[in-house]
Amino acid sequence: MPTQLTVEDLEIDLMKRRVTRAGDCIELKAKEFALLEFLARHKNEVVTRTMLLEKVWQYHFDPQTNVIDVHISRLRSKIDRGYANPLLHTIRGVGYRLGNA
Amino acid sequence: MKAPFLTLAKPRGRFTLIYIILFGLSLVFGYMNTQLVDWNDSLARLGQEIDSEMMALEMIVRTEGIEATAQHCRDLLERNVLGAKDFESNRFYRIESNEGETLFANFPAWDVENIDSRFDDFVKLDDLPRDRGGEFPTWEYFRWRINPDFDLLVRNLELPDGSLLALGRDLNFIEDIRIANAALIGLIVALFAAGGIMGLGMIRSAYQRVDTILSTCHSIINTGNLSKRIESEGGTYDPERLAPALNDMLDRIERSFMAMQLSAANIAHDLKTPLARIRTKVESLQQGQKDELNERAKEILVEIERMQKIFNALIQIALLESGKPLNKKDSVALDDVVSGLVDFYISVFEEKGLILTCDLSPVSIEGDRQLLEQMLSNLLENALKYVPEKGKVHVETYLDRGVVVARVTDSGQGIPDAQKLRVFEKFYRGQSSRSSEGNGLGLSIVKAIADAHGGEVSLSDGDPGLKVTIGFER
Incomplete structure (x- = not known):
């Protein structure tokens, strides 16, 4: 079981629950951390909204609103804003992908 | 003849x-x-x-x-x-x-x-x-x-x-x-004859009633016209009492049948739009460029997904309404469910300029947590859809004289009294909601889940806005 996940210059310390990008410390809320952790565990894979809903929030209903998108965009604003190279991508009509590989 | x-x-x-x-x-x-x-x-x-x-x-x-x-x-x-x-x-x-x-x-x-x-x-x-x-x-x-x-x-x-x-x-x-004695015998014969004639008359009238009932039944069987009813004179003897009972049964069947037809019509109507879009998109695919292909395919998938959601929701409602016992029955803390949902939805409320607040007393009921989450999320999503910008949405859980209550109050336009009961019907969409997204099944699901938990959903005015109260007798 790794204690650290790395997606390019993004590093997630699972033990200390700390996230850094290019050495900069990023403050995340608990659910934002869980969301990022799940994406990082599936780095470079396309993750659907349903997967996020079930694995991160343990919800099994089908939101009619863009609530997941809002969570993603909030996370994106924290980990991608100000960096030249965006890591969190929206795959239209399918879901999201963390990583550029 | x-x-x-x-x-x-x-x-x-x-x-x-x-x-x-x-x-x-x-x-x-x-x-x-x-x-x-x-x-x-x-x-x-x-x-x-x-x-x-x-x-x-x-x-x-x-x-x-x-x-x-x-x-x-x-x-x-x-x-x-x-x-x-x-x-x-x-x-x-x-x-x-x-x-x-x-x-x-x-x-x-x-x-x-x-x-x-x-x-x-x-x-x-x-x-x-x-x-x-x-x-x-x-x-x-x-x-x-x-x-x-x-x-x-x-x-x-x-x-x-x-x-x-x-x-x-x-x-x-x-x-x-x-x-x-001969006179007495004559009298007895006369009485018996009169009785026989009257009895025959009664039997005849009874059979005639049965004939009427039969002919109505045959007419319904042959024409499939459920609106036919047996003529009834409202008497109290047996064949006569049969008629209103059969008529009541026909009323009930007709109502269910009409509701079913209406549902079917609504389903057909709601599926028409996604199907038409799929058709247009597939048609445009035939003459489109290659890079356009991917794009169209994705759009088609979205429409298909929308249809699947409608079907899933219908199947779920049908299952809940079938009266089968719930799969899971745990003690579910409603305040915990609400606080998780508020946490989940707060950012999207903020994005839309809505204020989401809550006031939660610890209350719990026996039930299926996933279903209860879905029920309450539907209420929050409704508020999200219909409450205009800068509005307020307040969620509470509390115990009121032994009844566990979850309540969502919003500052939107509310629902006119005439529509308050109809909004629980499948595919019913009030005037104000026709333009918005949604399949008209949200509140049907809320009601179905509440019913399955022995709860009762009521709508009231929220001064202004809407107050949705779900009470569970413990």
């Missing part, structure tokens, strides 16, 4: 025939029996009467002599010592001495030898029931019809010294009883 009411081809015709035959037979037999029994009984009774009087007279003859006996009989008739009402017309004596002298008589003498035995004007009644001791001489019984008003049952006793005692009773008395 109207079939005759009574034919032997139908059970009721055969039944009626058998009834008439049996009734007729029993009537004839009963009449004959009554007549015979009555006539013989009366004769026997009179015979016994004569018997005992004869014994008494014989005793008088032996002790006091024949003349004293004649005097006794005369006294008896003149003084009416017995006080009988029909005394004079019913008692007859003829007493002759051994020299042939008539000592007393109130009916004429006869000559047995000269009476033609072929006529029953003078008949020897050998078959009369009698009960005699050995000490009495031979009794002779005669019916002597002197004239129509003078019809006697007579017994002769020749005493050892040659004198004669004859005692009679008027048989017209029996005839009167027979006439009365």
Whole structure:
């Protein structure tokens, strides 16, 4: 079981629950951390909204609103804003992908 | 063509025939029996009467002599010592001495030898029931019809010294009883006939009711027109009571059927739009560029997904409404569910400029956590969809007199009273929600889940806005 996940210059310390990008410390809320952790565990894979809903929030209903998108965009604003190279991508009509590989 | 009411081809015709035959037979037999029994009984009774009087007279003859006996009989008739009402017309004596002298008589003498035995004007009644001791001489019984008003049952006793005692009773008395009996029988026959006719009338009317009911049923079966009803006169006897019950059943079936048709129509309608879009997109695919292909395929997937959501929701509602017990039954803390959902939705509320607040007392119910999450998320998403910008949405959980309550209050436009009940119908969309996204199943699911948990959903006005209250009796 790794204690650290790395997606390019993004590093997630699972033990200390700390996230850094290019050495900069990023403050995340608990659910934002869980969301990022799940994406990082599936780095470079396309993750659907349903997967996020079930694995991160343990919800099994089908939101009619863009609530997941809002969570993603909030996370994106924290980990991608100000960096030249965006890591969190929206795959239209399918879901999201963390990583550029 | 109207079939005759009574034919032997139908059970009721055969039944009626058998009834008439049996009734007729029993009537004839009963009449004959009554007549015979009555006539013989009366004769026997009179015979016994004569018997005992004869014994008494014989005793008088032996002790006091024949003349004293004649005097006794005369006294008896003149003084009416017995006080009988029909005394004079019913008692007859003829007493002759051994020299042939008539000592007393109130009916004429006869000559047995000269009476033609072929006529029953003078008949020897050998078959009369009698009960005699050995000490009495031979009794002779005669019916002597002197004239129509003078019809006697007579017994002769020749005493050892040659004198004669004859005692009679008027048989017209029996005839009167027979006439009365005949009248009674006639009355009974008339009553039975009247009863039979009335019964037949009732049976006929009952069968006619059954025929009406049958013809309505056949008409519904043949035409499939559920709006037909059985004509009912509102009576209380059985076939009549059947009609309203059947009509009520038809009402119920028709309502369900119409609801089903409506649902089907709504489903068809809601699927029309995504299908039309898919069609357009597939058509444009045929002439499109390659890089456009991916894009269209994705759009098509979105539409398909939308249809799948509708189907999933319908299936879920159907399952919940089927009344099957819940798969899971745990203690679920509603305040915890709400706080998780608020955490989940707060950012999207903020994005839309809405304020989401909550006030949660710890309350829990038995149930399926996933379903309860879905139920409450639907309420929050409704608020998210319909409450205008800068609005407020407040969620509470609390215990109110033993009822666990979850309530979502918003500052939106609310729902007019006329629509408050209809919003729970599948695919119902109020005026204000027609333009927005959604499949019209959200509140149907809320209600279905609440029902499955024994809860009750109510809508009230939230001053302004809408207040959705779900109460669970514990």
